[in-house]
Amino acid sequence: MRYPKLRELKEAITSLFSKPYTSKFPAGEFKPFAGFRGKPIVDEDNCVGCETCANVCPSNAITFIDDAQTGIRTISRDYGTCIFCGECEEHCITGKGVKLSDEEYELACFDRSVLIETQERELLICDNCGAIITTKDHMRFIHEKLGPKAYSSILNLNMLNERLQLAREEDIKVTIQDGLKRKDMFNTLCPNCNRKIQIKNLM
Ligand code: SF4
Ligand code: SF4
Known part of the structure:
Protein backbone atom coordinates (compact mmCIF):
# COMPACT_ATOMS: atom_id res chain seq x y z
CA MET A 1 0.00 0.00 0.00
CA ARG A 2 1.29 3.47 -0.92
CA TYR A 3 1.06 6.13 1.79
CA PRO A 4 -0.10 9.68 0.85
CA LYS A 5 2.60 12.30 0.67
CA LEU A 6 2.73 14.85 3.48
CA ARG A 7 1.61 17.66 1.16
CA GLU A 8 -1.49 15.75 0.05
CA LEU A 9 -2.29 14.87 3.66
CA LYS A 10 -2.02 18.54 4.64
CA GLU A 11 -4.36 19.52 1.76
CA ALA A 12 -6.92 16.91 2.80
CA ILE A 13 -6.95 18.06 6.41
CA THR A 14 -7.09 21.77 5.46
CA SER A 15 -10.01 21.21 3.12
CA LEU A 16 -11.96 19.50 5.92
CA PHE A 17 -12.01 22.79 7.84
CA SER A 18 -12.13 25.37 4.99
CA LYS A 19 -15.17 26.71 3.10
CA PRO A 20 -16.09 24.83 -0.12
CA TYR A 21 -14.89 26.30 -3.44
CA THR A 22 -18.16 25.45 -5.18
CA SER A 23 -21.54 27.11 -4.50
CA LYS A 24 -24.81 25.29 -3.86
CA PHE A 25 -26.38 26.80 -7.01
CA PRO A 26 -29.32 26.72 -7.79
CA ALA A 27 -30.26 26.16 -4.10
CA GLY A 28 -27.76 28.81 -3.00
CA GLU A 29 -26.70 32.08 -4.58
CA PHE A 30 -23.86 32.06 -7.15
CA LYS A 31 -21.75 35.20 -7.46
CA PRO A 32 -19.85 35.29 -10.77
CA PHE A 33 -16.16 36.07 -10.43
CA ALA A 34 -14.36 38.89 -12.25
CA GLY A 35 -14.06 38.17 -15.97
CA LEU A 124 -29.24 49.39 -48.11
CA ILE A 125 -30.15 48.00 -51.55
CA CYS A 126 -28.82 48.92 -55.00
CA ASP A 127 -31.49 50.82 -56.99
CA ASN A 128 -30.25 49.29 -60.24
CA CYS A 129 -29.54 45.59 -59.71
CA GLY A 130 -31.18 45.00 -56.32
CA ALA A 131 -27.93 43.77 -54.72
CA ILE A 132 -27.76 44.09 -50.95
CA ILE A 133 -24.96 46.53 -50.07
CA THR A 134 -25.10 46.34 -46.26
CA THR A 135 -27.36 47.76 -43.56
CA LYS A 136 -28.07 51.48 -43.39
CA ASP A 137 -26.76 51.59 -39.82
CA HIS A 138 -23.50 49.96 -40.95
CA MET A 139 -23.05 52.56 -43.70
CA ARG A 140 -23.77 55.39 -41.24
CA PHE A 141 -21.16 53.91 -38.89
CA ILE A 142 -18.59 53.89 -41.74
CA HIS A 143 -19.45 57.55 -42.44
CA GLU A 144 -18.78 58.53 -38.87
CA LYS A 145 -15.51 56.61 -38.87
CA LEU A 146 -14.26 58.20 -42.09
CA GLY A 147 -15.44 61.71 -41.25
CA PRO A 148 -15.57 64.20 -44.17
CA LYS A 149 -13.63 61.77 -46.42
CA ALA A 150 -16.74 59.57 -46.59
CA TYR A 151 -18.61 62.15 -48.66
CA SER A 152 -16.36 61.83 -51.69
CA SER A 153 -18.75 59.04 -52.74
CA ILE A 154 -22.17 59.76 -54.27
CA LEU A 155 -23.69 56.85 -52.32
CA ASN A 156 -22.59 58.52 -49.14
CA LEU A 157 -23.92 61.89 -50.28
CA ASN A 158 -27.33 60.26 -50.65
CA MET A 159 -27.16 59.02 -47.11
CA LEU A 160 -25.99 62.40 -45.85
CA ASN A 161 -28.99 63.97 -47.53
CA GLU A 162 -31.27 61.41 -45.90
CA ARG A 163 -29.97 62.61 -42.52
CA LEU A 164 -29.73 66.35 -43.17
CA GLN A 165 -32.62 66.67 -45.66
CA LEU A 166 -30.69 69.15 -47.84
CA ALA A 167 -32.75 68.23 -50.93
CA ARG A 168 -36.12 66.53 -51.36
CA GLU A 169 -35.87 62.85 -52.29
CA GLU A 170 -38.03 63.32 -55.42
CA ASP A 171 -35.58 65.98 -56.65
CA ILE A 172 -32.51 63.78 -56.44
CA LYS A 173 -34.02 60.37 -57.26
CA VAL A 174 -33.66 59.62 -60.97
CA THR A 175 -35.53 56.73 -62.57
CA ILE A 176 -33.03 54.27 -64.02
CA GLN A 177 -34.06 53.20 -67.53
CA ASP A 178 -32.33 51.96 -70.71
CA GLY A 179 -29.15 51.01 -68.84
CA LEU A 180 -27.01 52.92 -66.42
CA LYS A 181 -26.12 56.51 -67.31
CA ARG A 182 -24.09 59.24 -65.63
CA LYS A 183 -27.24 60.86 -64.14
CA ASP A 184 -28.02 57.58 -62.34
CA MET A 185 -25.02 58.10 -60.06
CA PHE A 186 -27.34 60.01 -57.76
CA ASN A 187 -29.23 56.83 -56.92
CA THR A 188 -28.14 54.30 -54.33
CA LEU A 189 -25.84 51.98 -56.29
CA CYS A 190 -23.76 48.97 -55.29
CA PRO A 191 -20.00 49.11 -56.04
CA ASN A 192 -20.47 47.01 -59.22
CA CYS A 193 -23.09 49.32 -60.75
CA ASN A 194 -21.14 52.40 -59.66
CA ARG A 195 -18.08 50.97 -61.38
CA LYS A 196 -20.02 50.37 -64.60
CA ILE A 197 -20.97 54.07 -64.71
CA GLN A 198 -17.40 55.17 -64.01
CA ILE A 199 -16.09 52.97 -66.84
CA LYS A 200 -18.73 54.37 -69.23
CA ASN A 201 -17.64 57.90 -68.27
CA LEU A 202 -14.06 57.08 -69.18
CA MET A 203 -14.95 55.77 -72.63
S1 SF4 B 1 -18.94 34.22 -30.81
FE1 SF4 B 1 -20.75 32.90 -30.86
S2 SF4 B 1 -20.29 31.23 -29.44
FE2 SF4 B 1 -18.83 32.89 -29.00
S3 SF4 B 1 -19.82 34.09 -27.35
FE3 SF4 B 1 -20.39 35.06 -29.29
S4 SF4 B 1 -22.36 34.10 -29.83
FE4 SF4 B 1 -21.41 32.80 -28.28
S1 SF4 C 1 -22.09 45.74 -34.75
FE1 SF4 C 1 -21.04 44.19 -33.52
S2 SF4 C 1 -22.69 42.99 -32.58
FE2 SF4 C 1 -23.61 44.16 -34.25
S3 SF4 C 1 -23.57 42.78 -36.03
FE3 SF4 C 1 -21.67 44.02 -36.12
S4 SF4 C 1 -20.13 42.79 -35.04
FE4 SF4 C 1 -22.15 41.94 -34.50
Whole structure:
Protein backbone atom coordinates (compact mmCIF):
# COMPACT_ATOMS: atom_id res chain seq x y z
CA MET A 1 0.00 0.00 0.00
CA ARG A 2 1.29 3.47 -0.92
CA TYR A 3 1.06 6.13 1.79
CA PRO A 4 -0.10 9.68 0.85
CA LYS A 5 2.60 12.30 0.67
CA LEU A 6 2.73 14.85 3.48
CA ARG A 7 1.61 17.66 1.16
CA GLU A 8 -1.49 15.75 0.05
CA LEU A 9 -2.29 14.87 3.66
CA LYS A 10 -2.02 18.54 4.64
CA GLU A 11 -4.36 19.52 1.76
CA ALA A 12 -6.92 16.91 2.80
CA ILE A 13 -6.95 18.06 6.41
CA THR A 14 -7.09 21.77 5.46
CA SER A 15 -10.01 21.21 3.12
CA LEU A 16 -11.96 19.50 5.92
CA PHE A 17 -12.01 22.79 7.84
CA SER A 18 -12.13 25.37 4.99
CA LYS A 19 -15.17 26.71 3.10
CA PRO A 20 -16.09 24.83 -0.12
CA TYR A 21 -14.89 26.30 -3.44
CA THR A 22 -18.16 25.45 -5.18
CA SER A 23 -21.54 27.11 -4.50
CA LYS A 24 -24.81 25.29 -3.86
CA PHE A 25 -26.38 26.80 -7.01
CA PRO A 26 -29.32 26.72 -7.79
CA ALA A 27 -30.26 26.16 -4.10
CA GLY A 28 -27.76 28.81 -3.00
CA GLU A 29 -26.70 32.08 -4.58
CA PHE A 30 -23.86 32.06 -7.15
CA LYS A 31 -21.75 35.20 -7.46
CA PRO A 32 -19.85 35.29 -10.77
CA PHE A 33 -16.16 36.07 -10.43
CA ALA A 34 -14.36 38.89 -12.25
CA GLY A 35 -14.06 38.17 -15.97
CA PHE A 36 -16.92 35.62 -15.87
CA ARG A 37 -18.31 34.96 -19.38
CA GLY A 38 -22.10 34.91 -19.22
CA LYS A 39 -24.83 35.58 -21.77
CA PRO A 40 -23.81 37.87 -24.67
CA ILE A 41 -25.93 41.01 -24.37
CA VAL A 42 -26.62 43.10 -27.47
CA ASP A 43 -26.60 46.87 -27.22
CA GLU A 44 -29.29 47.90 -29.71
CA ASP A 45 -27.87 51.43 -29.99
CA ASN A 46 -24.38 50.24 -30.88
CA CYS A 47 -25.03 47.15 -33.02
CA VAL A 48 -25.14 48.13 -36.69
CA GLY A 49 -25.98 44.66 -38.04
CA CYS A 50 -22.73 44.35 -39.98
CA GLU A 51 -22.42 40.52 -39.92
CA THR A 52 -18.87 40.45 -38.50
CA CYS A 53 -19.83 38.61 -35.31
CA ALA A 54 -21.67 35.94 -37.35
CA ASN A 55 -18.53 35.37 -39.40
CA VAL A 56 -16.32 34.83 -36.35
CA CYS A 57 -18.78 32.84 -34.18
CA PRO A 58 -17.25 29.33 -33.97
CA SER A 59 -20.51 27.59 -33.07
CA ASN A 60 -22.67 29.35 -35.70
CA ALA A 61 -24.88 30.70 -32.94
CA ILE A 62 -25.31 33.96 -34.86
CA THR A 63 -27.08 33.88 -38.23
CA PHE A 64 -28.35 36.55 -40.63
CA ILE A 65 -31.21 36.48 -43.12
CA ASP A 66 -31.53 39.30 -45.65
CA ASP A 67 -34.94 39.87 -47.21
CA ALA A 68 -34.60 42.11 -50.27
CA GLN A 69 -38.41 42.32 -50.61
CA THR A 70 -38.99 43.84 -47.18
CA GLY A 71 -35.55 45.47 -47.04
CA ILE A 72 -34.88 43.96 -43.63
CA ARG A 73 -31.92 41.99 -42.24
CA THR A 74 -32.87 39.68 -39.38
CA ILE A 75 -30.06 38.74 -37.00
CA SER A 76 -30.67 35.67 -34.80
CA ARG A 77 -28.57 34.81 -31.76
CA ASP A 78 -29.10 31.32 -30.36
CA TYR A 79 -27.86 31.16 -26.77
CA GLY A 80 -28.58 27.42 -26.72
CA THR A 81 -25.74 26.99 -29.24
CA CYS A 82 -23.44 29.73 -27.87
CA ILE A 83 -20.28 28.48 -26.17
CA PHE A 84 -19.52 31.84 -24.48
CA CYS A 85 -16.14 32.16 -26.15
CA GLY A 86 -16.35 35.97 -26.42
CA GLU A 87 -15.26 36.12 -30.08
CA CYS A 88 -18.33 38.23 -30.99
CA GLU A 89 -17.41 40.82 -28.35
CA GLU A 90 -13.73 40.74 -29.33
CA HIS A 91 -14.40 41.35 -33.05
CA CYS A 92 -17.42 43.67 -32.89
CA ILE A 93 -16.65 46.54 -35.27
CA THR A 94 -18.20 49.19 -33.03
CA GLY A 95 -16.58 47.69 -29.93
CA LYS A 96 -19.89 48.07 -28.09
CA GLY A 97 -22.44 46.05 -30.09
CA VAL A 98 -22.31 42.94 -27.92
CA LYS A 99 -20.74 42.20 -24.54
CA LEU A 100 -20.68 39.03 -22.48
CA SER A 101 -22.49 39.68 -19.22
CA ASP A 102 -20.74 38.91 -15.95
CA GLU A 103 -24.11 38.78 -14.19
CA GLU A 104 -26.57 37.02 -16.51
CA TYR A 105 -25.90 33.29 -16.74
CA GLU A 106 -29.16 31.43 -16.01
CA LEU A 107 -30.08 29.99 -19.40
CA ALA A 108 -31.38 26.54 -18.44
CA CYS A 109 -34.84 25.94 -19.91
CA PHE A 110 -37.12 23.22 -21.30
CA ASP A 111 -37.89 24.98 -24.59
CA ARG A 112 -34.70 25.90 -26.48
CA SER A 113 -36.57 28.22 -28.83
CA VAL A 114 -36.82 30.78 -26.01
CA LEU A 115 -33.03 31.07 -26.15
CA ILE A 116 -33.13 32.59 -29.65
CA GLU A 117 -33.17 36.39 -29.77
CA THR A 118 -33.62 38.40 -32.96
CA GLN A 119 -32.89 41.94 -34.10
CA GLU A 120 -33.86 43.72 -37.29
CA ARG A 121 -31.92 46.28 -39.32
CA GLU A 122 -32.91 48.17 -42.48
CA LEU A 123 -30.96 47.14 -45.59
CA LEU A 124 -29.24 49.39 -48.11
CA ILE A 125 -30.15 48.00 -51.55
CA CYS A 126 -28.82 48.92 -55.00
CA ASP A 127 -31.49 50.82 -56.99
CA ASN A 128 -30.25 49.29 -60.24
CA CYS A 129 -29.54 45.59 -59.71
CA GLY A 130 -31.18 45.00 -56.32
CA ALA A 131 -27.93 43.77 -54.72
CA ILE A 132 -27.76 44.09 -50.95
CA ILE A 133 -24.96 46.53 -50.07
CA THR A 134 -25.10 46.34 -46.26
CA THR A 135 -27.36 47.76 -43.56
CA LYS A 136 -28.07 51.48 -43.39
CA ASP A 137 -26.76 51.59 -39.82
CA HIS A 138 -23.50 49.96 -40.95
CA MET A 139 -23.05 52.56 -43.70
CA ARG A 140 -23.77 55.39 -41.24
CA PHE A 141 -21.16 53.91 -38.89
CA ILE A 142 -18.59 53.89 -41.74
CA HIS A 143 -19.45 57.55 -42.44
CA GLU A 144 -18.78 58.53 -38.87
CA LYS A 145 -15.51 56.61 -38.87
CA LEU A 146 -14.26 58.20 -42.09
CA GLY A 147 -15.44 61.71 -41.25
CA PRO A 148 -15.57 64.20 -44.17
CA LYS A 149 -13.63 61.77 -46.42
CA ALA A 150 -16.74 59.57 -46.59
CA TYR A 151 -18.61 62.15 -48.66
CA SER A 152 -16.36 61.83 -51.69
CA SER A 153 -18.75 59.04 -52.74
CA ILE A 154 -22.17 59.76 -54.27
CA LEU A 155 -23.69 56.85 -52.32
CA ASN A 156 -22.59 58.52 -49.14
CA LEU A 157 -23.92 61.89 -50.28
CA ASN A 158 -27.33 60.26 -50.65
CA MET A 159 -27.16 59.02 -47.11
CA LEU A 160 -25.99 62.40 -45.85
CA ASN A 161 -28.99 63.97 -47.53
CA GLU A 162 -31.27 61.41 -45.90
CA ARG A 163 -29.97 62.61 -42.52
CA LEU A 164 -29.73 66.35 -43.17
CA GLN A 165 -32.62 66.67 -45.66
CA LEU A 166 -30.69 69.15 -47.84
CA ALA A 167 -32.75 68.23 -50.93
CA ARG A 168 -36.12 66.53 -51.36
CA GLU A 169 -35.87 62.85 -52.29
CA GLU A 170 -38.03 63.32 -55.42
CA ASP A 171 -35.58 65.98 -56.65
CA ILE A 172 -32.51 63.78 -56.44
CA LYS A 173 -34.02 60.37 -57.26
CA VAL A 174 -33.66 59.62 -60.97
CA THR A 175 -35.53 56.73 -62.57
CA ILE A 176 -33.03 54.27 -64.02
CA GLN A 177 -34.06 53.20 -67.53
CA ASP A 178 -32.33 51.96 -70.71
CA GLY A 179 -29.15 51.01 -68.84
CA LEU A 180 -27.01 52.92 -66.42
CA LYS A 181 -26.12 56.51 -67.31
CA ARG A 182 -24.09 59.24 -65.63
CA LYS A 183 -27.24 60.86 -64.14
CA ASP A 184 -28.02 57.58 -62.34
CA MET A 185 -25.02 58.10 -60.06
CA PHE A 186 -27.34 60.01 -57.76
CA ASN A 187 -29.23 56.83 -56.92
CA THR A 188 -28.14 54.30 -54.33
CA LEU A 189 -25.84 51.98 -56.29
CA CYS A 190 -23.76 48.97 -55.29
CA PRO A 191 -20.00 49.11 -56.04
CA ASN A 192 -20.47 47.01 -59.22
CA CYS A 193 -23.09 49.32 -60.75
CA ASN A 194 -21.14 52.40 -59.66
CA ARG A 195 -18.08 50.97 -61.38
CA LYS A 196 -20.02 50.37 -64.60
CA ILE A 197 -20.97 54.07 -64.71
CA GLN A 198 -17.40 55.17 -64.01
CA ILE A 199 -16.09 52.97 -66.84
CA LYS A 200 -18.73 54.37 -69.23
CA ASN A 201 -17.64 57.90 -68.27
CA LEU A 202 -14.06 57.08 -69.18
CA MET A 203 -14.95 55.77 -72.63
S1 SF4 B 1 -20.13 42.79 -35.04
FE1 SF4 B 1 -21.04 44.19 -33.52
S2 SF4 B 1 -22.09 45.74 -34.75
FE2 SF4 B 1 -21.67 44.02 -36.12
S3 SF4 B 1 -23.57 42.78 -36.03
FE3 SF4 B 1 -22.15 41.94 -34.50
S4 SF4 B 1 -22.69 42.99 -32.58
FE4 SF4 B 1 -23.61 44.16 -34.25
S1 SF4 C 1 -19.82 34.09 -27.35
FE1 SF4 C 1 -18.83 32.89 -29.00
S2 SF4 C 1 -20.29 31.23 -29.44
FE2 SF4 C 1 -21.41 32.80 -28.28
S3 SF4 C 1 -22.36 34.10 -29.83
FE3 SF4 C 1 -20.39 35.06 -29.29
S4 SF4 C 1 -18.94 34.22 -30.81
FE4 SF4 C 1 -20.75 32.90 -30.86
